[in-house]
Amino acid sequence: EAGVAQSPRYKIIEKRQSVAFWCNPISGHATLYWYQQILGQGPKLLIQFQNNGVVDDSQLPKDRFSAERLKGVDSTLKIQPAKLEDSAVYLCASSLEGTPSTPLHFGNGTRLTVT
Amino acid sequence: TQLLEQSPQFLSIQEGENLTVYCNSSSVFSSLQWYRQEPGEGPVLLVTVVTGGEVKKLKRLTFQFGDARKDSSLHITAAQPGDTGLYLCAGVGSNDYKLSFGAGTTVTVRA
Numbered sequence: 001e002a003g004v005a006q007s008p009r010y011k012i013i014e015k016r017q018s019v020a021f022w023c024n025p026i027s028g029h030a031t032l033y034w035y036q037q038i039l040g041q042g043p044k045l046l047i048q049f050q051n052n053g054v055v056d057d058s059q060l061p062k063d064r065f066s067a068e069r070l071k072g073v074d075s076t077l078k079i080q081p082a083k084l085e086d087s088a089v090y091l092c093a094s095s096l097e098g099t100p101s102t103p104l105h106f107g108n109g110t111r112l113t114v115t
Numbered sequence: 116t117q118l119l120e121q122s123p124q125f126l127s128i129q130e131g132e133n134l135t136v137y138c139n140s141s142s143v144f145s146s147l148q149w150y151r152q153e154p155g156e157g158p159v160l161l162v163t164v165v166t167g168g169e170v171k172k173l174k175r176l177t178f179q180f181g182d183a184r185k186d187s188s189l190h191i192t193a194a195q196p197g198d199t200g201l202y203l204c205a206g207v208g209s210n211d212y213k214l215s216f217g218a219g220t221t222v223t224v225r226a
Contacts, residue, residue, distance in 0.1 A: 004157070042119075042203050042216030043158070056213075091157050100207040100214040101146045101165075106157025 002026065004107035006092050012113045018080035021110045025073070025094030031055075033104065034067055034077050035091040043091055049075065050098045082114045118142070119206055119217035127223040131193055136220040138204035139186045145209045147187050149178055152201040152219070161189075184209070194224045 005024040013019050025032050030051050035043035046065065048056040052072040060067070064083070069075040079086055089111050093104040122137045138147070146165045150158035162171050164180035164187060171178045175198075177190040191198055201219045208215065 040218065042218045100212055101163065103160045103163065108156050
């Protein structure tokens with residue numbers, strides 16, 4: 001089966017600019033996650049979708065981050081305006097079910113550098 | 116959110132040696148997962164442990180879940196350069212039922 005697709009692979013922007021990331025999950029996976037992985041740290045959940053509804057966005061900085069999954073398949077994550085501390089790898093993951101113990105399938109991530 | 120501490124942070128060994136990495140917490144987990152992440156890629160699930168005291172083997176990798184379900188270890192026998200990567204543990208809290216990741220152990224196996 002095809003894996004989780006993410007684009008772009010790399011992005012360099014200046015602070016206060018905006019940026020968007022795209023994710024296409026594994027076909028049939030109802031649950032989609034966006035994680036932020038800062039260098040030297042483990043992935044931190046930003047938002048979880050079940051189909052096109054938000055299940056958990058408690059750790060999403062909503063003043064600058066937004067995400068949508070309008071048709072319950074692809075998803076985009078946007079940052080506007082970006083800050084230096086947003087430099088990280090943004091990982092998208094999907095799973096067949098939304099239970100926490102269900103294995104996650106990760107994409108290769110988008111590495112964002114904010115200068 | 117549960118705090119998972121992984122140790123050591125970095126580990127560099129020669130091919131053929133054994134290694135053990137640890138994942139510890141003061142919280143109880145209903146299940147715990149181990150992932151390996153290679154540079155430029157996303158984490159890949161290795162194993163899920165559910166029962167306290169459970170031991171699972173995956174070729175040269177042995178995973179153990181503590182009796183109290185607060186800690187776990189990963190032991191690699193006769194490490195190979197292909198074992199190089201960031202090993203992440205992730206636990207599902209028994210109270211909030213949320214998945215939290217540790218910071219990982221970076222393992223380098225030299226040929």
